[in-house]
Amino acid sequence: MPTETSAEKIVPEREHALELLRAMLLIRRFEEKAAEMYQAGKIRGFLHLYVGEEAVAVGAMQSLREDDAIVATYREHGHALVRGIPARSLMSEMFGKANGCSRGRGGSMHIFDVSRRFYGGYAIVGGGLPIANGLALADKMQGTNRVTACFFGEGAVAEGEFHESLNLAALWQLPVLFLCENNLYAMGTALSISQAEPDIAAKARAHRIPAETVDGMDILNVEAAVKRACDAVRRDEGPQFVECQTYRFRGHSMADPELYRSKDEVEEWRKRDPIALLREQLMEWEMLSDAGAEEIESSVTAEVEEAVAEAEAGPWESVEDLTTDVTGR
Amino acid sequence: MKSDPRVFLIGEDVGRYGGAFAVSHGLLEEFGPERIRDAPLSESAFVGAGIGAAMNGMRPIVEIMTVNFSLLAMDQILNNAATLRYMSGGQISVPLVVRMATGGGRQLAAQHSHSLEVWYAHIPGIRVLAPATAADARGMLLAALEEPDPVFIFEHATLYPNEGEIEEGSKIVDIAHAEVRRRGDDVTIVTYGGSLPKALNAADELAAEGIQVEVIDLRTLRPLDTLTVLESLRKTHRAVIVDEGWRTCSLAAEVSAIIMEEGFDELDAPVARVCSAEVPMPYAKHMEEAALPQPATIVEAARRLM
DSSP, rough: OOOOOOOSSSOHHHHHHHHHHHHHHHHHHHHHHHHHHHHTSSSSSSOOOOOOOOHHHHHTTTOTTTTSEEEEEEOOOOHHHHHHHOOHHHHHHHHTTSSSEEEEEEEOOOOOOOOGGGEEEESSSTTTHHHHHHHHHHHTTTOOOOOOOEEEGGGGGSHHHHHHHHHHHTTOOOOOEEEEEEOOOTTTTEEHHSSOOOOOHHHHHTTOOEEEEEEOHHHHHHHHHHHHHHHHHHHOOEEEEEEEEOSSSSSTTTTOOOOSSSSHHHHHHHOHHHHHHHHHHHHHHHHOHHHHHHHHHHHHHHHHHHHHHHHHHOOOGGGGTTTTTOOOO | OOSSEEEEEEEETSSSSSSSSSSTHHHHHHOOOOTTEEOOOOOOHHHHHHHHHHHHOOOOEEEEHHHHHHHGHHHIIIIIIHHHHHHHTTTTOOOOOEEEEEOOOSGGGGGSOOHHHHHHTTTOEEEEEEEOOOHHHHHHHHHHTTTTEEEEEEEGEEETTTOOOOOOTTTOOOSSSSSEEEEOOOOEEEEEEGHHHHHHHHHHHHHTTTEEEEEOOOOOOEOOOHHHHHHHHHHOOEEEEEEEEEEEEEEHHHHHHHHHHHGGGOOSSOOOEEEEOOOOOOHHHHHHHHHHHOOHHHHHHHHHHO
C-alpha cells in the first residue's frame, strides 16, 4: 500500500477541487446504482465496478484536451463519465437499450463515444494497447499534437501485447500516455504470484519509456503526475508511463466471492478511500462545508436517478436490425 | 500511395529488405520510412497499430509475412478489427487492408505452408479476398483501399513469380463477384487462389477426354458469390470444389453446403471436394505433393462424377 504521506502537498484551486470531488462521487454513486440494477436484473452479463479507483480516471483525465483520444478497459464506466459521456447514455447502454452510447450492442464492457474520442472499452486484457498506438500513429502522421491516453490494469503487463506495444511506441516515438491502474489483482491472481518482477514501472523503463509510480488513492498526486507525463507527450518527447497504485473495494465482477483476499486487507485500503481523503482535505483547507458536501451528494444522486429513469424508459433495438452495422456496406 | 497520402505500409521487412516476397521492393526509396514502416516481429502490435490508425483517418496496409504468423495477431483481428463497428453501435469504421502470403508447394513444412484463409472467412465484419491473377493482385488491392471495413488479401506464395499483362489504366476490379475463368457444360470446378492454375490444367486434360469443364474462380471468399456457382451448376449439374485448406470445416465444405441448400435439385451427382490431406504439411517434396491438391487428383474427382 502506498504511504500516506505524499512527497508534496498540492493545494488546488477551490472550484477545481470541488469539480474533482463531484466527478469521483458521481462515479461512486453511479457504480453503486449499477450494482443495485444488476441485483434487480436490469443489467446482465459481466459488470466490473470502479469503486475505490475513482481518483485514477478523474485525476488522469484532467490533463486531456477534447481532441485527445482515450482507450480503456472493461472497467471503464468511470473513465466514460469523466470524459463527459452522460450518465443516462451509459446506464442505458448497460440496460441494453438502443439509446445507449453503443446502441445496446456493447454493454458495460464496451462503451464507445467517438464524438468524444472515447474509443472504447476493451475486454481482452492488453488488447487496447496496440489500438492506442495506432490512434497515436495516425495523429503523429497527420501532424497534430494530440495525445492518446491508454488505460489498462496491472494484469495486462503479463500479456505479450503489453511488451510488443511498449516497444513499438518507444521505437516509433508515438504520442501515447500509458496509464497503468495497478489494483494488485488480475481478477483473483495477485501481482505477487503472477510477475517475477512486480515493479511495473521498471518494465516500462526497460522499453526506454520514462515511468513514474504514484499513489493512486490521492487524486491530487495522480493529477500532477499525469500532467507531467502528458505535457511531455505533447512536447513530442515520446510515450510516457504512469503507474497508479490503487485498489478496488468490490469484487472483480458481480460474480466474485473474493476468496483470494482478506477482509482485513480490504478494510485497510478502505481507510484510504480517495473520495473521503479529498473530502477531508478540502474541509481542512476550508474549501468545503458540510452543507457544500451535502449539495454535491444530492446533485450527483439526482443525476444517477435520472440516468436510471432514462434507461428504464429507453427503447430496445428492433430485432430486425440484428445484422445492421456488421459491415459498412 | 502516390494519389492518397493516407495510405502507408507496415510490416516485417517491407522496407530495407524490400519485402519477404519483394512485393514492396523499391517503395522505401520512393516513399521514405514514414510511409514504408519496417515493424519489429510483433504481429499483434503492428496489426493493432494498423487498426488504430485506420480508426483515426489513415488507410494503412499491413503486410504479414505468412498466414501462419498471422495467428499471433488473431486477437487484434477478431476481437478488434472485425467487431469494433458492430460493438460500438456503428460508430467506428476500420478501413484497414491486411495482406499476407498463404499456401504450400515450396517445401517449407508445417509452419509456413498452410492455407488458413477459411479461418478468416468465418468471421463476420471483414472481407476476404484471394487473387489468382496479376490483374486481380493489383486491382483487388486498389479496391480494398476503397472499402470501409477490414479487407484481408491472401496471396498464394506460389503465384508470386507468375507474370501477367496488366492493361494500361485498368484499376479497381470488381470484388463482389466470382469469375468464370473457363467455360464448359459438363462439370463445374469451383476454386480460388493458388489452386486456380491447377484447376485450369485439369480442365485441359479433361477436355482432351471430351469432358468440358467450367472453372469458377471465387476471388472473394467472404462474402461468397453463390449466384455465380449456382448459375453454373444449372448448366453442368456437377461440381468439384478444389480448396487447398484441410477438408474438415473447409471453404469447400461451406460451398458444398450452399449447393446442397440452394442447388440440390440441380445435382446429377454428389458434390466432390479436393482438399489438402489432413496432416501438418510435410517437408519432403513427394510427400508435400501428395498432401496438396494436384491436377491429377482434380481430374480424377471430376471423372468420377461423370
